[in-house]
Structures are given as structure tokens and as C-alpha cells.
Amino acid sequence: METNPSPLSAKHESSFAYGTVKDRMPRILTKVIDVCHKQIQSSKECFGEDGRKDAIDVVGKLSQLRSEIMTDKPLFALDDQLKDKEAWNKRLQQYRDSNDSPASWFTAPWLYVECFMYRRIAGVLNSSTYLKTFDPFAEQKQQSLMQSMTAVENLATFLHSVKQSVKVNDTAMLKQFFVDFLQVSLWGNKCDLSISAGEENSQNVSEPHKNLEALKKFILIDYSNDVWNLILKQKKRKDQVRIDVVLDNAGFELFTDLVLCEFLLFFNLADVIIIHPKCIPWFVSDVNASDLNWMLSYLSSCSFEEVSQLSTKLQERFKDGSMLLMKNDFWTLPDPFCLMNESSSELYKYFSSSDLVLFKGDLNYRKLVGDLDWPHDTSFKMALRHFSPTSLCSLRTLKADVVVGLKPGQAKLLAKECKEWMVNGQYAVIESNIIC
Numbered sequence: 001m002e003t004n005p006s007p008l009s010a011k012h013e014s015s016f017a018y019g020t021v022k023d024r025m026p027r028i029l030t031k032v033i034d035v036c037h038k039q040i041q042s043s044k045e046c047f048g049e050d051g052r053k054d055a056i057d058v059v060g061k062l063s064q065l066r067s068e069i070m071t072d073k074p075l076f077a078l079d080d081q082l083k084d085k086e087a088w089n090k091r092l093q094q095y096r097d098s099n100d101s102p103a104s105w106f107t108a109p110w111l112y113v114e115c116f117m118y119r120r121i122a123g124v125l126n127s128s129t130y131l132k133t134f135d136p137f138a139e140q141k142q143q144s145l146m147q148s149m150t151a152v153e154n155l156a157t158f159l160h161s162v163k164q165s166v167k168v169n170d171t172a173m174l175k176q177f178f179v180d181f182l183q184v185s186l187w188g189n190k191c192d193l194s195i196s197a198g199e200e201n202s203q204n205v206s207e208p209h210k211n212l213e214a215l216k217k218f219i220l221i222d223y224s225n226d227v228w229n230l231i232l233k234q235k236k237r238k239d240q241v242r243i244d245v246v247l248d249n250a251g252f253e254l255f256t257d258l259v260l261c262e263f264l265l266f267f268n269l270a271d272v273i274i275i276h277p278k279c280i281p282w283f284v285s286d287v288n289a290s291d292l293n294w295m296l297s298y299l300s301s302c303s304f305e306e307v308s309q310l311s312t313k314l315q316e317r318f319k320d321g322s323m324l325l326m327k328n329d330f331w332t333l334p335d336p337f338c339l340m341n342e343s344s345s346e347l348y349k350y351f352s353s354s355d356l357v358l359f360k361g362d363l364n365y366r367k368l369v370g371d372l373d374w375p376h377d378t379s380f381k382m383a384l385r386h387f388s389p390t391s392l393c394s395l396r397t398l399k400a401d402v403v404v405g406l407k408p409g410q411a412k413l414l415a416k417e418c419k420e421w422m423v424n425g426q427y428a429v430i431e432s433n434i435i436c
């Protein structure tokens with residue numbers, strides 16, 4: 001029988017999880033409470049006394065949640081109206097059954113409790129009358145794109161020039177630019193708002209595609225060659241190549257992901273691309289469908305021509321079906337991906353017919369490897385624990401103390417170089433299960 005390492009957990013005071021549950025999560029909740037507090041007045045203006053009471057009730061329940069976390073109360077089964085509640089409760093029960101102590105915020109697996117906070121926020125909002133669809137992070141997500149507009153303009157200009165100058169059959173050039181756009185999308189993952197507890201974290205490099213050479217030494221594992229070979233191989237074998245992108249953050253990161261998609265579609269390296277957002281406000285900056293729509297209409301009306309053209313082109317792609325957005329509640333469960341086949345078998349089956357699934361970001365990586373305390377030289381394949389519907393590739397900057405696939409001894413050397421190497425977003429991986 002396989003024995004797995006233990007899950008990362010805030011019960012270890014020296015861990016990154018401990019700092020997250022103790023400081024970062026309450027800080028994020030405080031911001032959510034402030035934003036909802038502002039809704040008291042506007043709800044009153046729109047819906048009268050009823051609206052005012054409704055928003056006050058939301059603020060009260062969120063404050064209660066913050067105090068539960070800060071005082072390490074036991075986790076309880078969800079009792080709300082959202083349809084994934086049974087799936088959540090089942091996992092909690094399984095945890096309780098396999099552990100003697102009751103699960104609490106600081107003692108249960110970090111992956112469960114951090115996801116649980118966002119699911120609880122969604123449950124509170126959904127229980128209200130007037131704030132059901134209110135996204136407390138929407139404004140921050142929009143701000144982060146607006147603050148990255150110079151980088152957006154430069155990247156759109158770069159894509160435009162590549163589209164103009166590179167021939168569709170010039171494989172060598174295409175490979176070079178594929179790797180560039182893949183890396184731009186990778187480094188776009190630095191811009192999440194959860195690691196900074198919601199503080200401004202926009203793109204501060206104005207020409208992201210010109211910085212790639214200098215950043216190469218920070219990519220610890222790099223499967224871009226294999227990903228490229230896989231795409232070429234599938235193109236030769238099939239009429240329709242499909243790539244799926246499991247999104248992470250809105251703002252600049254989403255823009256870099258869409259640039260990569262447009263590059264692949266324009267040069268016929270993929271025929272259809274499916275993107276997968278979250279269905280509830282999640283880890284502060286994660287993409288919801290409404291963030292994508294907002295971004296495309298914001299950029300379409302931008303006065304910078306390359307940006308508005310690109311955005312209009314992307315809107316057309318969603319209309320003609322070469323790009324599709326697919327929603328699924330699985331992405332906002334606490335489940336590691338090795339449980340996808342059990343808890344969302346349709347999604348697993350759906351991925352089996354994809355040629356390549358790209359997973360963006362840190363949380364997706366944590367879920368790929370189960371958020372377990374793996375020795376760092378464990379193979380990626382082993383850490384996936386049989387999650388292998390098709391070829392997978394994770395594009396992730398390191399913002400949590402879990403990483404696999406390194407050479408023996410490499411982690412020690414990195415720790416000497418930089419104490420914070422696993423959590424400060426400076427290092428990255430392009431990691432894959434591809435066997436080409």
C-alpha cells in the first residue's frame with residue numbers, strides 16, 4: 001500500500017500555512033468585511049430598510065467567521081443553499097473519521113481550511129437577499145488590471161508584431177515565440193492578490209517579454225520543449241487539437257493567458273481552447289466569468305489600438321467557438337486533483353479528450369500534488385497520485401512550501417541562496433507529466 005506524506009497544516013508553527021491562517025486569512029477577511037460594510041449605505045439607498053438590514057446581516061456573519069478562524073474553532077459542516085455543500089461535508093467527515101481530534105482551522109489540512117474560508121464567504125453572500133452575486137474582490141481585480149496597462153499595451157504590441165512577421169510554417173520561429181508566450185504567462189502568475197493579502201500586486205515590469213532571458217535562471221524545472229513537441233505531434237496526428245487552460249488570477253495574469261491562447265489559435269497550433277474559471281469569488285484574485293467579460297469589454301474600448309483590436313478578436317473567438325469558457329464547481333472544492341475522477345468524473349472524462357491541459361498558478365499546483373509534504377525530489381508523476389487524464393503542464397511561481405520534481409540536493413542549495421525560495425514568487429516551474 002502507498003503511504004503518503006502528511007498534508008501541509010497550520011499546526012506547525014514554523015510553516016507557511018501557519019502564517020497564512022494566523023495573519024493573511026484574517027487580513028483578507030477584514031478587507032471583505034470593510035467592502036461589505038460599504039454596501040450597508042448603498043443597499044439602504046437602493047432597497048430601503050430591508051437592504052440595510054440585509055447588508056448588516058452579511059457583515060455580522062463575516063465577522064463571526066473571522067473570529068472563528070482567529071480563535072481556532074472547530075470546522076463545522078456546511079448548512080447553506082449552495083449545491084456543492086454535500087461534497088464539502090463529505091470531505092470534512094472523511095477527515096474526522098481518519099483523525100482522532102476534531103478538525104479546526106489550525107489543525108486540519110491547510111488546503112481544506114484555506115478553501116473553506118472562501119466557500120464560507122460565498123455561503124454568507126448567497127444567504128443574503130441583495131448581495132447574492134456581490135463579488136467583494138471585483139474592485140481589487142479591476143484595479144490590478146488598470147495598474148498594469150503599460151505592460152498590457154507592450155505585450156499586445158509584441159503579439160501584434162509576431163502575428164505580422166512570422167510565417168505560419170516557420171516552425172523554428174514559432175517555437176521560439178511559443179516559449180516566450182508560455183513564459184510570459186508563467187510570470188504573470190506573480191500578480192496574485194492572495195499572497196499579498198489583497199495589497200496592490202500589479203505587473204511592475206513594463207515590457208514583460210523583454211525580461212524573460214534574465215528570469216530563465218529562476219525556472220527550476222522547464223518542460224517547455226516537451227510541451228512544444230507534444231503540440232506539434234498532436235497537430236500532425238489530428239484534425240482538431242484542443243487545449244484546456246485552468247485559469248488562476250484575473251488582471252494581468254489573465255491577459256497573459258489570453259495572449260498565449262491567441263498566439264496558439266492564430267498560428268493554428270490549437271484549433272480550440274477551453275478556459276476554466278472559478279464560479280465563486282476565490283483566493284481574492286481568481287478569475288470568475290464576470291471578470292473575463294469585464295476585462296474584454298474594458299480592453300475593447302481602450303484607445304491603444306493593438307489592445308482594443310486584440311480584445312475584439314478574443315470576443316469574436318468566444319462567439320465563433322474557437323475559445324470556450326467552461327464552468328465547473330469542482331475548481332472551488334477543497335479536493336486535490338487526484339480525487340477529480342471520484343468527485344467530478346464528467347470533468348475527468350472531459351479532460352481525457354483534451355490534448356493538453358495547462359494549469360495556472362500556485363493553488364492549482366498545490367491541488368495537483370495534493371498539498372502534501374513531499375520530499376522535493378519526489379517525481380511529479382508520483383505526486384500526481386494517478387491523476388493523469390491526459391498530458392498536463394503546470395505553470396506556477398512558487399508561493400507555498402511545496403514543490404516536487406527537483407534533483408536530489410537542489411532544495412538545500414536553493415535554501416542557501418534564498419531562505420524564502422519556496423514562498424516569495426521569485427522562482428517558478430513549468431512542470432509536466434508529458435512523455436513525448
Ligand SMILES: O=P(O)(O)OC[C@H]1O[C@](O)(CO)[C@@H](O)[C@@H]1O
Binds near residue numbers: 360
Ligand atoms: O493565485 P495563486 O498563484 O494560486 O496563489 C495563491 C496564493 O495563496 C496562497 O494559498 C497563500 O494564501 C498561496 O498558496 C499562494 O500564494
Ligand SMILES: [Mn+2]
Binds near residue numbers: 285361
Ligand atoms: Mn489565485
